[in-house]
Amino acid sequence: MAVTVFVLNGPNLNLLGQREPGIYGGKNLAEIGEDCRAAGREAGVAVDFRQSNHEGVLVDWIQEAADGADGIIINPGAYSHTSVAIHDAIRAVGKPVIEVHLSNIFAREAFRHHSYVSPVASGVICGLGPAGYLLALSALKELVAGRAKGDV
Numbered sequence: 199m200a201v202t203v204f205v206l207n208g209p210n211l212n213l214l215g216q217r218e219p220g221i222y223g224g225k226n227l228a229e230i231g232e233d234c235r236a237a238g239r240e241a242g243v244a245v246d247f248r249q250s251n252h253e254g255v256l257v258d259w260i261q262e263a264a265d266g267a268d269g270i271i272i273n274p275g276a277y278s279h280t281s282v283a284i285h286d287a288i289r290a291v292g293k294p295v296i297e298v299h300l301s302n303i304f305a306r307e308a309f310r311h312h313s314y315v316s317p318v319a320s321g322v323i324c325g326l327g328p329a330g331y332l333l334a335l336s337a338l339k340e341l342v343a344g345r346a347k348g349d350v
């Protein structure tokens with residue numbers, strides 16, 4: 199049976215390409231989405247790639263994953279550092295989640311060093327730019343297949 203993964207992007211990620219390219223790189227979100235879909239096709243994973251600037255919409259999509267997806271890749275943007283609601287939604291859904299950040303949040307301002315999402319994620323990838331999404335896709339496929347972390 200085909201694996202379906204939601205790739206969810208939070209606030210301001212619609213501005214990638216124009217927004218602080220020295221930090222986030224020159225690729226826009228549509229290009230990252232296309233790269234994810236192409237990698238998904240190779241790997242037999244259906245990728246549903248979305249972005250919202252609204253916390254509640256992200257919560258709705260995480261809840262939708264309970265029946266609609268096998269796992270979630272999420273770049274929650276600034277909500278990583280503020281959102282108990284996203285933390286709770288991930289806990290409630292109980293699907294494997296990989297948190298991705300384009301930038302290395304630990305090498306930046308102190309307010310970015312804490313994420314409410316990390317404690318409920320299966321894994322976290324940060325600082326590797328758009329490649330982080332593709333690495334997350336490959337890791338999530340293994341997690342969904344039930345392979346233990348050490349066996350990936």
Ligand code: DQA
Pocket residue numbers: 209210211273274275276277278298299300301302303310
């Ligand atoms: C980000 C890091 C966050 O701190 C920031 O608020 C973002 C993007 C990243 O991908 O590096 O919007 O999640």
